[in-house]
Amino acid sequence: MEKYLSGIFTITTINQLTSDVYEMTIKGEATKYITNPGQFINIKINDSKEPYLRRPMSIARYFDDKIVFIFRVVGEGTKILSKKKVGEKLDCLVGLGNGFTxxxxxxxxxxGGGLGTPPMYELGLQLKQMGVEVTTVLGFGTSDQLFYEDKFKELGPVFVATMDGSYGYKGTVIDVIKQENVEFDNYYACGPEPMLMALAKTYRQNGQLSYEARMGCGFGACMGCSCETLTGDKRICVEGPILRSDEVIIDG
Amino acid sequence: MANLRVKLPGLDMKNPVIPASGTFGFGYGFARFYDINILGSIMIKATTLEPRFGNPLPRIAEGPSGMLNAIGLQNPGIDVVLNESLEQLRPLYKDKVIANVAGSSLEEYVEVARRMSEHDMIGALEINISCPNVKAGGIQFGTDATMAATLTKAIKEVSKVPVYIKLSPNVTDIVEIAKAVEAAGADGITMINTLIGMRFDLKTGKPIIANKTGGYSGPAILPVALNLVYKVTKAVKIPVIGMGGISCGKDVIEMMIAGASAVAVGSQNLVDPFACMTIIEELNELLDQMGVSDINDIVGLSHQY
Known part of the structure; x- marks a missing residue:
């Protein structure tokens, strides 16, 4: 019996992008449950009860039966994932969250800010295919954390900011947008919460912001990732991860 | 195929498997994964008089074979639950469900219990006197035998359906509290709620959970739950619905051997949305392998020891 939103995937490629960031391609029919860029998958790292919870991952690219995702080794779960071999299986919940429109x-x-960069790539490809002019601003801590710059260059102009100035512009993504007078009608962002908050403050309208949260389930059951917005309480995993910039509550 | 039917006060269940409150929402969300009519019953999300947003984030952390949560009883309040949430569930689930009742004061518990018990879909109440994640009420009633008995009596006076009390493991003597609620007229007990725990960030020393503490659940706590269910079922006559760390069919059998008349599956629903469905399938196979023709025959099998 096929299980809805769920599938067993086979790892087909693993590439190391930086000292602690990996790109993994997995193959499986359940890819069909993805409807929008910016949706996520939730991966059971092992068959065992350790680690217990799944690990939510954003999607960098998806094809008919393949998903590419990128992760940084931050703890035990992602460490185990980074040591997996091509051919190993992963149990994934697929097509979670609302995704970008x-x-x-x-x-x-x-x-894209740091590990928030991956979902922007699939979105950018789809926008380009729709005939939309795409500009990308990427923000990283330091130059050695940078990845995917070349891929975004295929979509249009790319500006990179690093906090320490070791590559591109020194400063935040907003510094770059302002310095370069980047023109846009709609913006899409994924990255650390302070970056998203600064964007929502600076550009209140026409933004779609992708949030991250510690999740219990990833499909709306546990209420572990609830947040308050101007349009009501939302679960990051179901009514998110994408929130509109004008519904985000501005702090302070 | 063995008989899986289990009869408890207010609940005539086709099998003893119930998703635990707080891990299954109001049930309808799981109907996209499988036909939830296969479930013995459903313990719906804890409900209070007024809507509650719950605790700040992060609300979730992990531990060895388990998870820590501090949701803080987020729920839309009883009006929405009665008029909307249960109506969304109605076309998807035919049997009686169990309402989890929470509150900050005796008056709030009694009012929520009274109104819940009048709803035609509710077969029984589960009184949540054991939530470790809210400041007022909740666990205060669950850690004091006298308060637990007073609350049980007050709810029994207004409830139209049988009343189960959900006990906390975070007490010195759970048997004392179990006996107190039994004497106060409880029709059954559900146990155990989560174990209070913490995790810290190594760099900053800050608790990972914004509420600082959370409730620990998952396979890691199964042996704790088995011990407490064993002790309580030996000491009381009312039935116990056992929960705490159940993740597979074997765990269900073990919980019933410990003395539980039925079981609830909690955290495992979050890791695997199909968990209850798989567990019910496994139960059938396991009982056949064991040569057991009626699941009720294994309840309290351990009590001879």
């Missing part, structure tokens, strides 16, 4: 007209600005 690509707007088919005007100029688009993609903003």
């Amino acid at each position: 690509p707007v088919g007209n005007g100029k688009a600005l993609l903003i």
